[in-house]
Amino acid sequence: MSLSEDGAVTYLGRTDDMINAGGIRVSPIEIESVLNAHPDITESAAAEVAVKADTTVIAAFYVAPAELDGEALRDYTAERLAAYKVPRIYVRLEVLPKNANGKLARKSLRESYEHSHSRAGGELAGSPGKVL
Numbered sequence: 827m828s829l830s831e832d833g834a835v836t837y838l839g840r841t842d843d844m845i846n847a848g849g850i851r852v853s854p855i856e857i858e859s860v861l862n863a864h865p866d867i868t869e870s871a872a873a874e875v876a877v878k879a880d881t882t883v884i885a886a887f888y889v890a891p892a893e894l895d896g897e898a899l900r901d902y903t904a905e906r907l908a909a910y911k912v913p914r915i916y917v918r919l920e921v922l923p924k925n926a927n928g929k930l931a932r933k934s935l936r937e938s939y940e941h942s943h944s945r946a947g948g949e950l951a952g953s954p955g956k957v958l
Contacts, residue, residue, distance in 0.1 A: 843932055845874040845884055847910045857913060860906045866890045871922050872913060873936045886913035887935055893918050
């Protein structure tokens with residue numbers, strides 16, 4: 827996103843990547859730029875994921891040498907983002923999924939998370955990446 831001198835906001839990313847945070851549209855790029863500034867994170871992605879059949883939250887996926895404390899990451903992002911933009915889930919990955927062109931495969935990331943956290947009956951389980 828960019829902000830012009832007259833206060834107009836221009837969205838620079840793909841509109842289909844926008845996250846719906848409680849009825850407010852959020853750019854994943856803004857969340858990722860905050861996470862990428864963290865000294866222990868080498869790469870990140872933000873996506874909207876389902877935690878129940880009718881509930882989605884913002885999840886942050888990151889690449890780092892070691893698992894980082896979810897509460898500390900939440901505090902870090904909360905200091906830099908509006909409350910509704912702060913991810914509720916933090917998941918460490920070895921690598922972020924990319925498509926053939928080397929671009930982030932956000933849909934694949936979301937589907938993989940939801941599939942790995944689902945149980946019979948469609949409810950999503952807790953576990954790594956618990957909702958904070």
